[in-house]
Amino acid sequence: KINPDRLWQSLMETARIGGTPEGGIARLTLSEDDAKVRAWLAAQTAALGMTLVVDEVGNMFATLPGRNPNLAPIAMGSHLDTQPTGGKFDGVLGVLAGLEVLRSLKDAGLTTEAPLMLVNWTNEEGSRFSPAMLGSGVWAGVYSRAEADARQDAAGESFGAALDAIGWRGTARAGSQRFAAMFELHIEQGPVLEAEGKEIGIVTGVQGLRWFEARLTGCAAHTGSTPMTMRRNALLGAARVIEAVDAIGLAHAPHAVATVGFLEVSPNSNNVIPGQVDFTIDLRHPDDAVLAQMEADLRAAFDTAAGGIGLEGDLRRISKVDAVRFDADCIASVRAGAERAGVCGREIISGAGHDAVHCAAVAPTVMIFVPSEGGLSHNPAEATSAAECATGTQVLLDAVLAHDRL
Amino acid sequence: KINPDRLWQSLMETARIGGTPEGGIARLTLSEDDAKVRAWLAAQTAALGMTLVVDEVGNMFATLPGRNPNLAPIAMGSHLDTQPTGGKFDGVLGVLAGLEVLRSLKDAGLTTEAPLMLVNWTNEEGSRFSPAMLGSGVWAGVYSRAEADARQDAAGESFGAALDAIGWRGTARAGSQRFAAMFELHIEQGPVLEAEGKEIGIVTGVQGLRWFEARLTGCAAHTGSTPMTMRRNALLGAARVIEAVDAIGLAHAPHAVATVGFLEVSPNSNNVIPGQVDFTIDLRHPDDAVLAQMEADLRAAFDTAAGGIGLEGDLRRISKVDAVRFDADCIASVRAGAERAGVCGREIISGAGHDAVHCAAVAPTVMIFVPSEGGLSHNPAEATSAAECATGTQVLLDAVLAHDRL
Numbered sequence: 094k095i096n097p098d099r100l101w102q103s104l105m106e107t108a109r110i111g112g113t114p115e116g117g118i119a120r121l122t123l124s125e126d127d128a129k130v131r132a133w134l135a136a137q138t139a140a141l142g143m144t145l146v147v148d149e150v151g152n153m154f155a156t157l158p159g160r161n162p163n164l165a166p167i168a169m170g171s172h173l174d175t176q177p178t179g180g181k182f183d184g185v186l187g188v189l190a191g192l193e194v195l196r197s198l199k200d201a202g203l204t205t206e207a208p209l210m211l212v213n214w215t216n217e218e219g220s221r222f223s224p225a226m227l228g229s230g231v232w233a234g235v236y237s238r239a240e241a242d243a244r245q246d247a248a249g250e251s252f253g254a255a256l257d258a259i260g261w262r263g264t265a266r267a268g269s270q271r272f273a274a275m276f277e278l279h280i281e282q283g284p285v286l287e288a289e290g291k292e293i294g295i296v297t298g299v300q301g302l303r304w305f306e307a308r309l310t311g312c313a314a315h316t317g318s319t320p321m322t323m324r325r326n327a328l329l330g331a332a333r334v335i336e337a338v339d340a341i342g343l344a345h346a347p348h349a350v351a352t353v354g355f356l357e358v359s360p361n362s363n364n365v366i367p368g369q370v371d372f373t374i375d376l377r378h379p380d381d382a383v384l385a386q387m388e389a390d391l392r393a394a395f396d397t398a399a400g401g402i403g404l405e406g407d408l409r410r411i412s413k414v415d416a417v418r419f420d421a422d423c424i425a426s427v428r429a430g431a432e433r434a435g436v437c438g439r440e441i442i443s444g445a446g447h448d449a450v451h452c453a454a455v456a457p458t459v460m461i462f463v464p465s466e467g468g469l470s471h472n473p474a475e476a477t478s479a480a481e482c483a484t485g486t487q488v489l490l491d492a493v494l495a496h497d498r499l
Numbered sequence: 500k501i502n503p504d505r506l507w508q509s510l511m512e513t514a515r516i517g518g519t520p521e522g523g524i525a526r527l528t529l530s531e532d533d534a535k536v537r538a539w540l541a542a543q544t545a546a547l548g549m550t551l552v553v554d555e556v557g558n559m560f561a562t563l564p565g566r567n568p569n570l571a572p573i574a575m576g577s578h579l580d581t582q583p584t585g586g587k588f589d590g591v592l593g594v595l596a597g598l599e600v601l602r603s604l605k606d607a608g609l610t611t612e613a614p615l616m617l618v619n620w621t622n623e624e625g626s627r628f629s630p631a632m633l634g635s636g637v638w639a640g641v642y643s644r645a646e647a648d649a650r651q652d653a654a655g656e657s658f659g660a661a662l663d664a665i666g667w668r669g670t671a672r673a674g675s676q677r678f679a680a681m682f683e684l685h686i687e688q689g690p691v692l693e694a695e696g697k698e699i700g701i702v703t704g705v706q707g708l709r710w711f712e713a714r715l716t717g718c719a720a721h722t723g724s725t726p727m728t729m730r731r732n733a734l735l736g737a738a739r740v741i742e743a744v745d746a747i748g749l750a751h752a753p754h755a756v757a758t759v760g761f762l763e764v765s766p767n768s769n770n771v772i773p774g775q776v777d778f779t780i781d782l783r784h785p786d787d788a789v790l791a792q793m794e795a796d797l798r799a800a801f802d803t804a805a806g807g808i809g810l811e812g813d814l815r816r817i818s819k820v821d822a823v824r825f826d827a828d829c830i831a832s833v834r835a836g837a838e839r840a841g842v843c844g845r846e847i848i849s850g851a852g853h854d855a856v857h858c859a860a861v862a863p864t865v866m867i868f869v870p871s872e873g874g875l876s877h878n879p880a881e882a883t884s885a886a887e888c889a890t891g892t893q894v895l896l897d898a899v900l901a902h903d904r905l
């Protein structure tokens with residue numbers, strides 16, 4: 094049995110690292126606060142007698158030996174970075190639940206057959222450095238280390254420079270740390286479990302996602318003396334793309350989602366017609382064929398918006414993560430763990446992307462969801478109760494033990 | 500006769516203060532570079548034996564005595580601040596042309612009846628601290644000093660703190676410095692003079708302008724797991740307002756202009772549905788009745804955009820400058836000056852706002868325009884030739900002398 098109070102206390106303790114007045118966490122990847130929470134985690138795993146390896150993109154792997162040194166470890170974990178308006182649970186729960194499982198086993202004097210591993214992936218959120226799930230993506234060979242190092246934040250600082258600056262670049266080659274299976278506990282970040290009164294989601298897969306960076310270039314000019322007919326207003330073009338992106342999401346209902354979440358205007362002055370607008374587009378669907386159609390719709394809408402008012406347009410896809418189905422044996426372990434813990438769950442497809450998506454390409458993987466109040470996430474008001482966190486963590490423990498018995 | 504080379508050299512010399520690689524100037528009001536160019540101007544007027552008074556919002560007034568100490572001065576001037584993507588002529592030309600007039604009179608050993616005054620107004624652009632024409636507005640009593648001091652830039656620094664920080668807050672009460680007439684030379688910032696092959700514009704008035712600050716508030720949430728139908732996307736609302744603002748400009752053709760130039764998204768992350776968007780709206784028309792209708796159209800469109808998708812909306816007008824007709828005697832002096840200089844001009848209404856608008860409410864005022872290549876302004880590529888600058892400055896000299904004879 095896991096210790097619910099200790100779990101909750103660890104959640105609240107780390108929530109102060111980058112904590113915001115709104116009650117959330119703003120702990121952007123590779124920030125000073127990221128370094129602090131990493132040091133905290135390293136100290137906790139050291140206290141459990143675990144061996145920590147950090148790879149060249151900052152992914153952290155802490156291992157506890159099992160009875161059989163020839164077995165590859167069973168891994169648990171998620172990420173400790175957050176959105177600028179992050180809540181207290183997204184990612185953090187998966188890491189701290191794994192830590193609680195390890196602590197509970199130690200308290201009970203139990204040793205598993207296989208070694209156990211706790212993982213903290215670098216830059217899952219993709220908010221400071223896109224794309225999302227970058228650390229696990231390099232680990233899985235989807236991106237190279239050089240590609241990751243070159244990514245820049247809005248201030249022009251590179252991922253590589255930021256990683257070096259906080260002192261968390263390890264020496265292990267990305268991908269050298271392997272495991273036999275990965276169990277990621279996460280909040281749902283959507284409304285389904287709460288609406289149906291289910292305690293956990295047995296996640297059978299993750300929908301596909303495609304991210305794009307767009308630039309529209311017109312001509313900066315005076316708002317007062319430039320006739321409407323002589324304008325090349327980049328923001329007007331962007332407004333039309335935003336409207337079109339929303340329409341694409343609605344057109345492929347009910348499962349499609351499509352969003353412009355980031356947008357920057359240049360020169361961004363009251364009395365200057367915008368000369369340039371940079372923005373991102375996020376398209377998702379559980380069916381890759383529909384997602385491909387959504388991308389085609391986007392490209393057509395983008396060209397129409399740009400061409401219609403004489404703008405130059407540049408639209409680049411910066412990430413494409415296909416829909417994933419998780420491993421049947423791992424799913425069975427979660428189902429067995431839920432039964433053992435006496436918890437009521439349902440199968441579910443994840444709307445959000447997760448490091449588990451990249452793990453699934455390399456090793457048997459599964460996820461466990463707990464409910465999110467109002468389906469809200471990437472918001473300081475993100476809420477999952479202490480009891481719900483504990484239930485998910487208990488299922489994680491029982492699932493890992495079930496898998497260890499296989 | 501003015502000295503065209505000296506004028507051009509002063510333009511190029513000061514263009515280096517805040518000069519950009521693109522060939523423009525980024526000399527935001529109350530920046531370090533603003534302080535530098537102010538010091539430069541103070542040194543030049545001191546060298547001409549002029550007396551400098553700085554008022555409590557940083558407006559600079561340098562006076563050269565005339566033969567008759569009982570006469571109020573005839574003023575020339577404009578502003579030395581620029582847009583973030585400013586060119587080399589907007590505002591700067593009016594100040595340096597006035598300086599060149601004073602230097603030429605000194606070279607020629609001429610003294611006018613009335614004293615002459617050279618004015619540099621603070622924060623004409625309104626880009627860092629809205630509204631535009633703030634220094635002249637306080638001088639004219641349209642805004643109080645306290646209102647000006649409280650205005651904040653995007654980084655949260657106040658106008659008052661910035662003015663104190665660069666050390667250019669004077670002791671003279673705003674409005675205490677008066678003049679008998681104001682002549683402001685400026686680039687047209689529009690396409691008319693170039694298109695018609697006219698060397699100068701005799702500016703008979705300025706269209707009205709109204710500026711608004713808008714905020715739309717929705718709910719930040721996860722882009723991947725929040726169904727389209729559960730969203731309150733503030734950026735989608737803003738996109739609809741941007742489209743509506745453009746339509747309002749087109750609907751009141753040919754003289755209306757309507758623009759969203761500034762927009763900021765929060766939290767501005769690829770995978771977060773925008774929870775809040777702040778932006779500005781700039782509406783202008785030569786006829787105040789039409790402008791009032793445009794404002795009504797904006798308010799209706801804003802409410803529709805916000806209400807349609809469950810956003811909270813806040814729309815506040817932050818400036819209202821009615822259309823202005825300049826003084827008939829001053830216009831006659833410009834016409835006389837142009838004739839004397841043998842220059843071909845036409846009457847024109849200004850599309851841009853100018854400090855002269857506020858001056859006109861207090862003293863007889865007029866403006867002189869020179870052509871802008873391609874009508875382009877608020878852009879580093881803003882271009883007026885040395886010959887065109889010289890022609891405008893010669894007309895300024897002749898107009899001031901004509902007025903002095905009245």
Ligand SMILES: NC(=O)NCCC(=O)O
Pocket residue numbers: 183217218219225226282444445446447721723770
């Ligand atoms: N779980 C989560 O919020 N991941 C961030 C990547 C995404 O946008 O789905």
Ligand SMILES: NC(=O)NCCC(=O)O
Pocket residue numbers: 315317364589623624625631632688850851852853
């Ligand atoms: N002349 C000029 O660009 N003034 C700035 C105020 C305005 O936007 O018209």
